[in-house]
Every structure is written in C-alpha cells, then in structure tokens.
Amino acid sequence: MYLDPVQSFEPLRSRCAPIRPLRVGMIGIGTVGAGTFRVLARNQADIAGRAGRAIEMVIVAARNLARAAGIVGEGIELTDDPLRVAMHPDVDVVVEVAGGTGPARDWVLAAIAHGKHVVTANKALLAVHGTEIFAAARQHGVAVAYEAAVAVSIPIIKALREGLAANRIEWVAGIINGTTNFILSKMRDEGLDFAAALAQAQALGYAESDPSFDIEGIDAAHKLTLLAANAFGMPLHFADVQIEGIAALQGLDVACAEQLGFRIKLLGVARRREDGVELRVQPALVPATHLMAHVNGSMNGIMVKADAAGVTMYYGAGAGSEQTGSAVIADLVDVARLDGTRAAQRVPHLGFHADAMNGLPVLPRAAVCTPHYLRVPVHGAGQVEAVAAWLASEKLPVRQVALAADRPAMGAQVLVLTGPVVQSALDRAVRMLQAHPMVAGAVTTLRVEELAG
Numbered sequence: 001m002y003l004d005p006v007q008s009f010e011p012l013r014s015r016c017a018p019i020r021p022l023r024v025g026m027i028g029i030g031t032v033g034a035g036t037f038r039v040l041a042r043n044q045a046d047i048a049g050r051a052g053r054a055i056e057m058v059i060v061a062a063r064n065l066a067r068a069a070g071i072v073g074e075g076i077e078l079t080d081d082p083l084r085v086a087m088h089p090d091v092d093v094v095v096e097v098a099g100g101t102g103p104a105r106d107w108v109l110a111a112i113a114h115g116k117h118v119v120t121a122n123k124a125l126l127a128v129h130g131t132e133i134f135a136a137a138r139q140h141g142v143a144v145a146y147e148a149a150v151a152v153s154i155p156i157i158k159a160l161r162e163g164l165a166a167n168r169i170e171w172v173a174g175i176i177n178g179t180t181n182f183i184l185s186k187m188r189d190e191g192l193d194f195a196a197a198l199a200q201a202q203a204l205g206y207a208e209s210d211p212s213f214d215i216e217g218i219d220a221a222h223k224l225t226l227l228a229a230n231a232f233g234m235p236l237h238f239a240d241v242q243i244e245g246i247a248a249l250q251g252l253d254v255a256c257a258e259q260l261g262f263r264i265k266l267l268g269v270a271r272r273r274e275d276g277v278e279l280r281v282q283p284a285l286v287p288a289t290h291l292m293a294h295v296n297g298s299m300n301g302i303m304v305k306a307d308a309a310g311v312t313m314y315y316g317a318g319a320g321s322e323q324t325g326s327a328v329i330a331d332l333v334d335v336a337r338l339d340g341t342r343a344a345q346r347v348p349h350l351g352f353h354a355d356a357m358n359g360l361p362v363l364p365r366a367a368v369c370t371p372h373y374l375r376v377p378v379h380g381a382g383q384v385e386a387v388a389a390w391l392a393s394e395k396l397p398v399r400q401v402a403l404a405a406d407r408p409a410m411g412a413q414v415l416v417l418t419g420p421v422v423q424s425a426l427d428r429a430v431r432m433l434q435a436h437p438m439v440a441g442a443v444t445t446l447r448v449e450e451l452a453g
C-alpha cells in the first residue's frame with residue numbers, strides 16, 4: 001500500500017503540536033463568576049493537565065465594570081455588553097452565569113448561532129427554554145453544558161448521563177434546594193416557625209432577598225426538570241411539574257412528623273411508572289432513619305434508583321461561590337476535550353440522542369400514588385377511635401392512627417399515616433372528613449416518601 005509521506009505524517013504532527021488554549025468569554029461576574037475565577041487561578045496546572053490544554057479567559061461582561069476589574073485582574077477585556085461576549089471572534093466557549101430567562105436566552109442563542117459552545121449555571125433558563133436552546137446547539141454543532149445548574153457540587157448530570165448510562169432509571173428523588181433545607185432544618189432543630197427560619201436564612205445569605213423561587217419550590221422544579229429529562233430520556237417538562245413549596249408548612253406538622261418517626265424535607269421526585277412519569281416538588285415526610293433525613297442545613301442530597309446499579313446516593317453543597325465554580329470548570333474541561341470532535345460522538349445534551357427521546361407523559365396530580373400523613377384537629381382526645389373507624393369505613397388504607405403529643409394551645413390532633421393511595425381518592429376522602437362533625441379545623445395532608453431501594 002502506498003502512503004503519501006506528507007499525509008501520513010499529518011496526524012502525528014497534529015498530535016505532537018501544542019494545542020492552543022480554550023478561550024472563554026464570561027457573561028456575569030457575581031458570586032459564581034468570582035468563584036470560577038478563583039478556582040481557575042488556584043488550580044490552573046491541574047485543570048490544564050486534565051483538559052489537555054490551558055483554559056484562558058478572554059473577555060468578561062459585567063454590569064459593574066469597576067467591581068469586575070477587581071476580580072478578573074489584568075489582560076482580560078471587560079465590557080458591559082453581553083452580546084459582545086456572545087459574538088466575540090476570539091471566544092470558543094461562553095460561560096453564562098448572569099441568571100434569568102429573558103436576556104440570558106438571547107445571549108445564549110446568539111453565542112450558539114456564532115458557533116460558540118455554552119456553559120451555564122442557569123437552571124431556570126434551561127428548564128424553560130432548554131428545548132429551543134438544545135435544538136439550536138444541535139443545528140450549530142456546539143455543546144451546552146450545565147452541571148452547575150443542578151446541585152452544584154454534586155456531579156449528578158454526569159452521573160446520570162454517563163456513570164449510569166447502562167441503566168433503566170426508575171426514580172430520582174432528592175433535596176435539591178439548599179435554602180429550603182436550611183429553613184426546614186431550623187424548624188426541626190430549634191422549633192422555629194417558618195417566618196423566623198426564613199429570616200435566619202436571609203441573614204446568612206442563603207435565601208435571596210426575594211426568596212420566592214426557593215420557598216415556593218420553583219428552583220427545585222427547574223432542577224427536577226433537568227434531572228428527569230436526563231434520567232428518562234424525556235423532553236423538558238417544566239410546565240407540568242406539580243409544585244408545592246414550604247411557605248404554608250406549620251411547625252406543628254414538623255413536630256408531629258417527628259413524633260411518628262419522620263422528618264419533613266422539600267423533595268423533588270421524578271418517578272417512572274408504566275403509564276407515565278410523576279414529576280413533583282413537595283414537602284414530604286421521610287423516615288427519620290433514612291439517609292435523606294440526615295441531609296441537613298443548606299446541603300443537597302439526591303438518590304437514584306436504577307435497575308442494574310441499584311440505589312446510589314449523592315451528597316454535597318447545593319450552592320456557593322467556589323462550589324458552583326467547580327461545576328462550571330468541570331464543564332469547561334469537558335468542552336476543552338470535545339471541542340473539534342464530531343457532535344454525534346459527544347455525550348448528548350440530555351443524555352439521550354435527540355431521535356431517541358421518548359414521549360412519556362407527565363401524570364396529572366390526581367394520578368400520583370403515595371402514602372400520606374394526615375393531621376386531623378378534633379374536639380377531644382376521645383375522638384381517635386372515631387377517626388380510625390371513619391377511615392376504615394371509607395376503606396382508606398391506614399397504617400397508623402395516633403393522638404398527637406399534648407400541646408394545649410393547639411387542641412387535640414389525630415395523626416394518620418396511610419398506605420399508598422391515589423391522590424384523587426385521598427382528596428375525596430379528605431373533603432368528606434373535613435365536613436364531619438368530629439373534625440374541629442382544617443385537615444392537613446402531606447405526602448410520605450419512603451425512598452426504598
């Protein structure tokens with residue numbers, strides 16, 4: 001066989017030539033951007049050793065240029081125009097850490113249209129506009145990486161997309177919002193009510209000054225949307241997630257759950273069933289002996305149940321400057337390795353190739369089936385048997401009926417743990433119970449998640 005001497009040496013020459021740095025443009029330089037800079041500077045030799053090339057910051061867009069200058073140091077262009085970063089001819093990859101879903105969508109789509117890879121920590125952007133963004137990225141052959149968008153220090157996207165690629169995933173469930181976990185931990189440990197615990201979270205900088213995305217469960221729903229797509233190969237379904245936050249949760253229920261051997265956690269749950277997927281964020285009772293019940297303070301914990309690997313669990317900080325920077329840089333290392341490869345050879349954006357995504361429907365709330373906790377205010381301690389008898393007459397599966405520990409200011413409360421019951425049946429039963437003369441106030445219901453392997 002004849003080998004052209006020039007051509008046959010070409011691959012060898014390119015293997016030996018030093019690869020030029022991956023050139024990065026960053027949009028936004030708040031807490032996450034600053035953490036990314038610090039970690040990149042501190043660990044540059046290790047990072048380049050892993051990436052196979054240096055990672056070089058070229059340009060940063062910031063609202064406050066004076067503040068940004070103090071973070072980025074010399075030799076990096078600063079601009080107040082994010083689109084300049086998105087379209088910059090010397091940039092290979094745009095890191096979007098500004099947040100929001102309006103302008104950020106335009107910047108990311110502009111970067112993609114100009115052939116840039118994108119790394120983002122913006123879960124709201126991807127949960128809401130991800131379908132459009134990933135389609136554009138496929139069209140232009142670029143990567144969109146987002147490990148920092150979900151439970152930052154936990155490499156859960158990599159675990160689902162790559163580590164568990166052999167498995168049929170049955171469910172993913174976890175504590176994926178640090179602010180609400182801090183609040184719930186305070187309510188349990190110190191007996192604080194919701195408002196007092198939220199004030200502490202705000203004072204410590206965990207909660208945003210407008211904490212509604214955290215406490216209403218929306219931030220967790222954004223993350224759950226991304227987890228479910230990667231776990232099950234389904235499209236992004238943020239609008240279909242059933243979302244309940246913790247603002248209405250009473251300290252009394254935290255204490256009553258404790259009495260029954262449970263702790264209340266804000267859980268994101270994505271569960272595959274024969275007929276579709278349950279996608280929900282809600283405060284739920286978790287057995288106090290379960291590992292998930294011991295994920296406290298602002299930490300995150302995620303469990304995955306997979307058919308071959310079994311149950312795996314991941315624990316780590318869900319927020320923080322360098323913690324998020326760590327995930328952003330891990331994505332930059334991936335991009336440094338994949339840049340120049342054929343798109344078809346890369347890990348797909350949502351774990352499954354676009355033509356292999358399924359049409360699994362999201363099940364309506366009425367179809368969700370779990371055990372439940374009920375707290376039933378009654379006219380006196382003697383009503384426990386009456387409540388138990390009524391539940392039996394309605395054929396509700398009941399595991400336990402107990403009188404709540406005496407709290408004089410609260411009046412008598414009957415606590416009930418049911419077996420698995422479909423939400424529509426539970427709602428009907430609770431409506432009837434509420435109207436019964438033995439009931440003295442609003443019946444409270446919460447889901448129970450056993451998270452059994």
Ligand code: HSE
Binds near residue numbers: 177179
């Ligand atoms: N507000 C989020 C949390 C920050 O509390 O988890 C990271 O997404």
